[in-house]
Structures are given as C-alpha cells and as structure tokens.
Amino acid sequence: MRSAQDGFERACANFLSGSAADFIKHAHPMKGISRAMEYALATGGKRIRPCLVYGANYSVANAELTADALPSVACAIELIHTYSLIHDDLPAMDDDDMRRGKPSLHKAYDEATAILVGDGLQTRAFELLADAPDLSAEQKVRMIKVLAQAAGMEGMVGGQYVDIQAVDSDMMLDELRAMHRMKTGALIRASLALGGIAAGATNVQLAALDAYGDHIGLAFQVVDDILDVESNSETLGKTQGKDAEANKPTYVKLLGLDGAKAEAQRLLQAALDALEMFGGSADQLRELARYIVERDR
C-alpha cells in the first residue's frame, strides 16, 4: 500500500501546486473559495480510495503503476469523496463541526462556500477524467459513466438520502447493507473499476475487483460502527452524539459488538478470496483490506 499511497500523495501535491490548481490560486475574485478548496484537500484523510485505484491497476497490469493516467484518476475519486464529506457535514445533513480533527469546511468558512467547494470538487473530478493522459476515448467515457453512477442517485447520493430517512426507523440487516452498498460501497467499487479500466481489465477481472470491493465496502462500514461505539464508550459523558446519530441503525445495534467484529472478519476473508485469480499482484489490495478491518480511526 505504501507505494500506492506515495504515488497518490505526489499526485495530490501536483494537483494542489500544479496547473490543475492554477485557476483556484490565481483568479483574484476567487481567492476565498481557492483557500477553502485547498483547506478541504489538504486536511488529509486516509486516502483509501486513491490507494484502491492504484491497487486495482497493479493487480490487473501486474507491473508497478503502469498507467500515466493513474494520478488523475486517483485524484478524481478523492475529489468526489472530499466533496461528499463537505456536504455530509453541513447543518442540513449530519451537522458535524469537526472533520479529520479540524473544523469542518462550513465552520472554517461558511455554508455557501462549503456548498460551492463541494460542487466545484465534483465537477473538477469529471474534468480530470476527461483530460487524463494515455487513455482511449472509450476508456474515459466508461470511467466517467462508472463514476457518475457511483456518485449519483444509484450510489452515494441515493444512499445518503436513504440514510437520512432512516433515522428512527427499524432497518433490517439486508436493508442496512443495501443502504451502505450505495452510500459508501459504490465509490469504493468505482475506485477499483477505474483502476482496472485504466489497466485494460477483462470483464472477469472487473467482476473479481467488484466482488472484493463489495466485501471491503461493507467491512468498512461495519468497522466504522464498531469504532464509533468503542470511541464513544471511551469518552462517555463527553461525546453523546447528536440525537439523529444516536437513532440511526448500525451493525453493532443489529449484531451486537462481538457479532459486528465477527462480521468484519467474515467480510475480510470473502474479500481476500475474491482476489485469488490475481495471485501476488493483488498484494496491495490484500494489505488494504486488512488495513480497513484492523484500522483504529
């Protein structure tokens, strides 16, 4: 995973300092939104999705980071992810004051700026794909469609809507899984598909990456619920959470803490099994799956 992460960090630094950022840095009337956009992109995060792009590409191409397009593709995914977090933190959605240990964007700036930064990041992602070097027009159109579907009503946006409606509802396990497949799983699977498409993956290879992505996408959310419970019990009295958060269905509520931990392990094993056909070239993806299940933040 290290080389994938290093590769992406270089790409992200290029994005911030290079031509991709020219318009946000130098256009005078846009100074405020430029700074807000930089703030959003520079606050870090685990960069899991860009690593998945690199890992999928490496699994299929079986050679170190073959496609010149990868930095643009990885950035495009992270821009969509960053936009989703900015909008998710808004008062009309999850109303979170903090993100990645710093004030969320609408707190550091204001709500209008946060909405516009999110919108700008989203459209910029598709521009990056359209401009990505060394890809055929067919590959680019395919990637743009996959990402649009994953980010839109059939994926992240639809899942977010279902999640917002789910407060105080009695979701069954299958409904909870379906919601997370859309809300967080779709972008994870799109990251893998884009990395695979950049490497010229066959349909069989794309299906294997998709199965892996489905399992780690669900594992990601199960672990998120476990970490929420464990960090809240450590800080009980300090962080009771907002009412809406407390009334949302979670894997821990449905399966119990031990049941959720067992579910995360089951999903990890299923994800590893899905990679069998790639042999050693999928080791980065194996390491990422373990990281997702064993992480502590």
Ligand code: GRG
């Ligand atoms: C606003 C359209 C729209 C969608 C928002 C992804 C999402 C949909 C909301 C995020 C809410 C949330 C905190 C979900 C828990 C799982 C999750 C996606 C956490 C954040 O992803 P990480 O852990 O973030 O990869 P970092 O900070 O590491 O990049």
